[in-house]
Amino acid sequence: MIIVDDEDIIREGLRDYVDWTGKGIKICGEASNGKEALQKVREVKPDILLTDVVMPGMSGLELIQAIREELLQIEIVVLSAFENFQYIKSALKYDAVDYLVKPFNEIELEQVMEKVVAQVKRDKRIAEFVPKEIRMTEVSGTRDYRISQEVIKLIEQRYSEKLTIQDIADDICLSINHMSNVFKKETGETVADYLTKVRMFHAKRMLQDPFIKIYEIAVDTGYSDPNYFAKVFKKYTGLSPKEYRDQL
Structure with missing residues (x-):
């Protein structure tokens, strides 16, 4: 998974204070904006992208749109403050798997990531059948x-x-x-x-x-x-x- 957020404290908190290994997830990169994240996605080809939507330069929505246009197979979870719920609705149109509204707690994170990991596993099984x-x-x-x-x-x-x-x-x-x-x-x-x-x-x-x-x-x-x-x-x-x- 790659974590994307322009706020260092949120990005570092997600990276360092969550037991990702216990959730079956390995952090393979992070970025502070959409442009940097897109490059990392192209290079690393992660299974999951956890991204904020409101960021300077390339926003999270622009990042998601670029990923979908390039047909990159990746499950996306978006982060957003409640007042920006319209951004979340837009992200879901681009097939984001789920979203988390800031501030969220560990239980909410656990529920969303369990769903996303299950989706990644289904995608890998589907890939065995569909050319x-x-x-x-x-x-x-x-x-x-x-x-x-x-x-x-x-x-x-x-x-x-x-x-x-x-x-x-x-x-x-x-x-x-x-x-x-x-x-x-x-x-x-x-x-x-x-x-x-x-x-x-x-x-x-x-x-x-x-x-x-x-x-x-x-x-x-x-x-x-x-x-x-x-x-x-x-x-x-x-x-x-x-x-x-x-x-x-």
């Missing part, structure tokens, strides 16, 4: 892109449930046809194929543990019928779950 050329060429501000990302995140979060395409469409308040068409256009895959891909990825991961029963893996990847799970797995990998495990 890089697709991720890098999409403009993150477009509505269709946001819809496709919501579908991806929902599947990654709920693949272990008896999740249907209708469930996904209902969750993001779209018709199946509209959601399916947008997702296909944005990713080149159908929603059903993507759901299967995620489930098979996790099935293969769990098969590496010989102590997990195959029927348990079926249930944990959203299949109530182990025989149907085995059929889908073989169609996807060319091997039965047992054959796949035996070859490891």
